[in-house]
Amino acid sequence: MRAMQVTALGQPLELREVDTPTPGPNEVLVRIHTCGLNFGDTLIVKGTYQEKPQLPATIGMEMCGTIEATGTDVAHLKPGQRIAAYAGFGGLGEYAVLPANICVPIPDDMTEIDAAAFLVAYGTSHVALDYKARMQPGERLLVLGASGGVGLTAVELGKLMGAEVIACARGADKLKIASKAGADHLLDSDTCDLKTDVKALGGADVVYDPVGGDLFDAALRACNPEARLLPLGFASGSVPQIPANYLLVKNLHVLGFYWGGYMRVNPKVLTDSFEVLFGWYAEGKLKPHVSHVLPLADSNDGLDLLRTRKATGKVVIQVDG
Template identity: 75%
Template sequence: MRAMQVVELGQPLELREVEKPTPLAGEVLVKVHACGLNFGDTLVIKGTYQEKPQLPATVGMELCGTIEALGAGVEGLHVGQKVGAYSGFGGLADYAAIPAEICVPVPDEMDSLDAAAFLVAYGTSHVALDYKAQLQPGERLLVLGASGGVGLTAVEVGKIMGAEVIACARGAAKLELCKAAGADHLICSETEDIRDVVKSLGGADVVYDPIGGDQFKAAMRACNPEARLLPLGFASGDVPQIPANHLLVKNLTVIGFYWGGYVRVKPKVLTDSFATLIDWYSAGKIKPHVSAVHALEDANAALDLLRTRKATGKVVVKISAG
């Protein structure tokens, strides 16, 4: 089968012919229809992600496909069933053998491109805002990087949860996308002072930050007393150092959040979240914004859209029909 693999850290992926996997006990073999790309994939390729695979390694954190075979002991799933999964690795290939417990049945009304763009982005935002930050109706939510893959879903999820949403992004076109997703207020990070604008709107109660760097520092200074800050990525390349005395003065809470970690330590958090999100999708409340679709052999070009921050919403690699 075909697989796009990291052979050497820091180098482009290579399209290689590898052996088709056989599902072990507790696993299913999935024929992959589509793989959603994430900024974390670019970090895996660089060797700077939290989890480092043994090389050569097939990347691709989330996928949608059809089950072709069941490993021993698998119950509740069947051959021919369409599923989505946050696999961590292995999505950029014709087939993937993945644990059955992380598979989420995909409803008939959800196509494979949507399903492959769904789990990480919406799952990250929903667990962050609901389970971790406990965002309440009427609170003011500041979303940094609001036009990106996870940022745009945070705008949508925040609105569904009843928050007043401030979206911060670069340029008029990206801000229009945020407005269409339901943002109440818009901030251009290129031309406006985040702290001044947020404070003029009444301050932030929750900050959702996949960017880091100076934007995090500005957002922290615009927080209301007892605000919660969620650093969940550092797309700027700058991991901010947080002065504890600033937290003390306003009783701020900084909540560390790594969505993928729940796969191992508390998977029910993710499966409960997915059930809610799929209900929202079926009810027409949310729909992934897929801005680019590439073929498997063009995965490097697709990843470049994330590295250069040219993508809005999600970038998906289509691997087979389904």
């Protein structure tokens, strides 16, 4: 089988021929159709992600495929069934062996491109806003990086959940995409005074931040009393240092959030979220925004689109094309 692999940290992926794996107990063999790229994939290549693979490694955190074979003790999945999975690794290969308990059957009317663009982006935003922040209808949600893979879903879900959404992104074209996703207010991160402009809109009750750096600092100072801040990534390359005295004065809550970590500590949080999200998809309330679909051999180009922030929404690799 073909697979795009990290063979040396900091170097481009290599397209290699590797052995097709065999499923063991409680595992399934999946023929991969599509793989959604995530910013975390670029960090794995650099060697700066929180989980470091043994090299050579096939990356690709989320994927859609068809079950080819099941190992022993797998009863709820059958060959021929289409699934989506967040596995952390393995999506940029033609086949992958996955734990059966992380494979989620997808709706019949869901395309394989949508499925590969769905789990991480929508799952991250839904668990962050609903389970962690307990966001309520009528609250004001500030989304930083609002045109990116997770940011755009936070705009879309925030509006669906009844929030007043302030979208902050770089440039008019990206803000136009956030507007189509339902944003009520648009702020250009290149030209706005985030603290002043958000305060003028009434302040933020929830801050969704995959960016970090100076924007987090400004958003912190634009918060209303008892606001909740969700630092869930640092695309700017700068990890904020949060002044505890400011949290004290305004009774603010900073909620650390690593979506993938729930796979180990409390997977029911994710499966409950997927049930809600797939229901909304089936009702036509959610539609993944995919800016690029590329063949497997062009996976390095897809990662570059994420590094340079030229993508909006998701970049999907067509593995079986």
